Amino acid sequence: EVQLVESGGGLVQPGGSLRLSCAASGFTLGDFEMHWVRQAPGKGLEWISYISNTGYHISYSDSVRGRFTVSRDNANPSLYLHMTSLRAGDSALYYCARGYSSRTTGEFFFDVWGQGVLVTVSS
């Protein structure tokens, strides 16, 4: 079964750090790009980070660039998100998602999602 399972969330004080993990199973992680998407309580989805299948290409949304770092370990098939300088506005359910991109056909989508991990930033 293709599956993504996030972990590492919790309560952290403003200015603190946290590292999220996303364990992949049922497919070869190294064949796919991966993303992090978050959802604040009662709000919509927000894309925050992309990492190519090899880890060579990376991008971030303006809201997290300079504070969050995405990485991956294809051998121990996992995706990571290291979050620093956390703010109240970073409180959200964080999802990892498997991505597919084709600049040739113009098709871009996220076909597998984890169940999410909750991050709460509060004093």
Add this chain to the structure above:
Amino acid sequence: SSELTQGPDVSVGLGQTVTITCQGDSLRYNYASWYQQKPGQAPVLVIYGQNTRPSGIPDRFSGSDSGTTASLTITAAQAEDEAYYYCNCRDTSDTPHWAFGGGTKVTVL
């Protein structure tokens, strides 16, 4: 710009047809993908590309696009289709960014 704007929340009668829209400059160059999210659940991909449904998605879901607008249509809506629906698209920059629309709540009456 990679921003996507979705239309207002909608209601549809059981068995009726509803279309929701998503507008954005990136849609002129790339296809939208559409996600269904029910309360307490992770999003589920329902449409991608020109009009492709992943395995397991009912054929009452269909997608279309015209210029900078993408649309998702639910034909003969069922009670289980009540959910939030989000569009998503990648921009055309060399440093890729993706954007979600704000979401549209579909209520089945």
